[in-house]
Amino acid sequence: MSSHLVQLWGYVTDFSGQNALLLDRLFELTKIAGALASCFAVYKLRKIERKYLFKATLPVIKKNIDKALVQINKGVSDHNSARAQINEALNHLLVDAKSIRGKVGADSKVAADSLLMAIRKTGLGRRFWEFGREVISPEVLLDIYGKGRGLIRSLENEVGDMNWSGK
Numbered sequence: 001m002s003s004h005l006v007q008l009w010g011y012v013t014d015f016s017g018q019n020a021l022l023l024d025r026l027f028e029l030t031k032i033a034g035a036l037a038s039c040f041a042v043y044k045l046r047k048i049e050r051k052y053l054f055k056a057t058l059p060v061i062k063k064n065i066d067k068a069l070v071q072i073n074k075g076v077s078d079h080n081s082a083r084a085q086i087n088e089a090l091n092h093l094l095v096d097a098k099s100i101r102g103k104v105g106a107d108s109k110v111a112a113d114s115l116l117m118a119i120r121k122t123g124l125g126r127r128f129w130e131f132g133r134e135v136i137s138p139e140v141l142l143d144i145y146g147k148g149r150g151l152i153r154s155l156e157n158e159v160g161d162m163n164w165s166g167k
Contacts, residue, residue, distance in 0.1 A: 098116065115147040
């Protein structure tokens with residue numbers, strides 16, 4: 001038995017001596033494959049984490065958007081006296097829509113971008129210190145309201161799709 005082990009060990013050392021370069025390259029490829037597998041695992045874990053964070057924070061974000069849309073809807077009928085409420089609601093919508101953009105899929109991202117563009121047409125955004133000097137027309141407020149409702153519906157559909165597909 002011992003002589004067989006010695007003979008086997010001799011074959012292993014001969015093989016490794018003759019193919020040292022090949023074995024070295026094989027081990028390097030194995031290390032690279034392991035690093036790539038680790039990176040892929042981290043990517044997938046982050047994707048899973050984002051999904052669960054999105055699902056956990058979505059009810060709060062939807063509630064905040066809905067509250068801002070209710071304020072805007074109230075301001076449509078009497079937009080001169082509700083300017084402060086409208087400005088506050090538009091600021092909240094702007095922040096929430098920006099927050100949502102990085103967390104959602106394509107359809108909801110398009111809806112958020114559409115809402116952001118409608119809000120920015122009011123003057124809110126880059127030159128915020130000039131915002132609120134002009135009265136925003138009811139038509140513009142209704143456009144923002146409709147796009148905000150569309151965003152909420154898109155978010156609900158996205159969560160439904162996640163639940164249905166199991167992804």
